[in-house]
Amino acid sequence: MTVDPAAASCPVPRTDSSHIRLGHGSGGQLMAELLGEVITPGLLPPGPMEDAAVLPDPGGDLALSTDAFVVTPRFFPGGDIGMLAVHGTVNDLAMRGAVPIALAVSYVLEEGLPMAELRRINDSVAKAAADCGVAVVTGDTKVVNRGACDGIYITTTGVGRIAPAAAVSAANAAVGDAVLVSGPIGSHGTAILSVREGLGFEAAITSDTRPLHELVAAMLAAGGAGVHVLRDPTRGGLASALIEVAQASQVGIEITEAAVPVPTPVTAACELLGLDVWHVANEGCLIALVAPEAADAVLAAMRTCPEAEHASLIGRVTAGPSGRVTARTPLGTARVVDMLIGEQLPRIC
Amino acid sequence: MTVDPAAASCPVPRTDSSHIRLGHGSGGQLMAELLGEVITPGLLPPGPMEDAAVLPDPGGDLALSTDAFVVTPRFFPGGDIGMLAVHGTVNDLAMRGAVPIALAVSYVLEEGLPMAELRRINDSVAKAAADCGVAVVTGDTKVVNRGACDGIYITTTGVGRIAPAAAVSAANAAVGDAVLVSGPIGSHGTAILSVREGLGFEAAITSDTRPLHELVAAMLAAGGAGVHVLRDPTRGGLASALIEVAQASQVGIEITEAAVPVPTPVTAACELLGLDVWHVANEGCLIALVAPEAADAVLAAMRTCPEAEHASLIGRVTAGPSGRVTARTPLGTARVVDMLIGEQLPRIC
DSSP, rough: OOOOGGGGGSSSOSSSSSSSSSGGGSHHHHHHHIIIIISSTTSSOOOOOOOEEEEOOOOOEEEEEEEEOOSHHHTTTEEEEHHHHHHHHHHHHHHHTEEEEEEEEEEEEEEEEHHHHHHHHHHHHHHHHHHTTTTTTEEEEEETTTTSSEEEEEEEEEEEETTTOOOOOOOOTTTTOOOEEOOOOOHHHHHHHHHHHTOOOOTTTTOOOOOOOHHHHHHHHHHHHHHHHEEOOTTHHHHHHHHHHHHTTOOOOEEEESSSSOOHHHHHHHHHHTGGGGGSSOOOOOOEEEOOHHHHHHHHHHHGGGGGGGOEEEEEEEETTTEEEEEETTOEEEEEOOOOOOOOSOOOO | OOOOOGGGGGOOOOOOSSBOOGGGGGGHHHHHHHHHIIISSSSSSSOOOSSSSEEEOOSSOOEEEEEEEOOOEEEEEEEEEEHHHHHHHHHHHHHTTEEEEEEEEEEETTTTTTTTHHHHHHHEEEEHHHHHHHHEEEEEEEEEOOTBSSEEEEEEEEEEEOTTTTOOOOTOOTTTOEOOOOOOOOOHHHHHHHHHHHHHHHTOOOOOOOOOOHHHHHHHHHHGGEEEEEOOOTHHHHHHHHHHHHHHHTTTEEEEEGSSSHHHHHHHHHHHOOOOGGOOOSSOOOOEEEOOHHHHHHHHHHHTTGGGGGOEEEEEEEOSSTTEEEEEESSEEEEOOOOOOSSSSSSSS
């Protein structure tokens, strides 16, 4: 505040606009400049900055999902943290049969983050949202001191409109359901690990990060209420996703190990690193548990979509033991599939 | 994964459940235990863990708001980061005339965070949400390595139903509007600074963090469409809130300095610290710009609410200069009110 009215018209010296400073999170003029010059252009609709965005009556049931993204490194083969933050939330909505109608994006920035990196990530958020046909309608930006965050963390929250035909829940699996997977597993986690550890796989393995809501729409159009469960096997991988579904639905699941598609470079990387590919995170595939009479139609519909041209039937739902997932090995033996117990790959998403 | 089916029934050794470990964010069994034993009880509705929550058709226009909370310290006089994260988002919804109907809560946790602190903060989130009459319907938990976060950051996102009578926007101020404030300013920022810096004010000054949606409902009931603008002066304080409204509505605002309520201990603390109380963050008061014919009724309604018993008329909207806020001093002179330029109090919310 100044006592001299004339001083109000003096331009504020911008001592350093190349890196994030604590003042960019203060709620004052530096923050207004950051929002006006870097963050909102291209990301948020023009208009006054409001405390909350207004969404016109969506006229139906909604899905709501939130996820924090803390992946390291921020840029990786096949994507970056901004794109991942959009795809991850769009996909979580899709797993309830919902099409995204609005996104909220919250940044925590570290003092010293290069402004060029923020611009690149922010552009990536904006592009990914546009590609998914969803608007970012509101956001928030906080700045923390050096060493109190690793560059940038992003929390995206999505609101989706649930398709009228959809009745999808992790608890809806029924005995006899076909277990489908939309594509090869293991790419995201091995791509991150490769670049993080300098292992040199990055030419051969890129993250599968991509939106799945259009695939889900095609599946619901083909299978309707026969689509019982949708799940994207992110953290914890295929194993955790299947076990969570088996537990929530109180059924058993039997998977034919050889039917699970794994790219050859991913298999090689996992063998080298001692990783179980069923525990490795994915960001662009889903599993679906579908009533047997609808399974052929759903699988055919999936294969017409570019994101699921290698969709496969990998197993069946059994009466029990409740909560147990069993894998049939190529030798014909059965093994119980366990969740990852400790930690394998921190900060994978 | 194990080759021996019998091994699946062995209990997992819990080597240390007193602090957060990286494995708590892995998507595997440790994470399932953290969610099942610490985070979801009391916070989330019982039922299967889903990728997204379902909200039944809300039947009207919605408000959506998101905020990251990075306040330090995590516990402060009058509140904590969990309570603040709920109040902040509930209040941002209220500033569009909306009542909260669902919250999404996302945690970023630092490896090594004492589990007891997480329990305490999580309980505080649950209690604050219950006190506000809103359900936490979905969430996310990530864990980052030591030194990559300061204990815990929380992003809360709220969905609210907008009251049919409400047409509230920062752009709606009109010449002649009364400028009202719901209560004394400056308590939150000075309380945080006192405890952070060990200044010893904490007995005299506590944060004003509290929900404002019931106050807003009373104001809308009394003033209807005459309530033009609502704003909670958080980061950047009263000065930034007024300037943002003046800019968005392309009007001038004239404030009578002596009419702005400031608690005596806050005045003393700000003088000692060289802070301008108009730049200090608040978490439990609002400003309202109200049509002159509705102002008396709105002010009277505010004073019936315990959170606004000291509500005051502090100024008027003028034709211009557009975007300028002027303060009339006790000496009868006028000064231009400026936004905070650099940073005054990082990590205040």
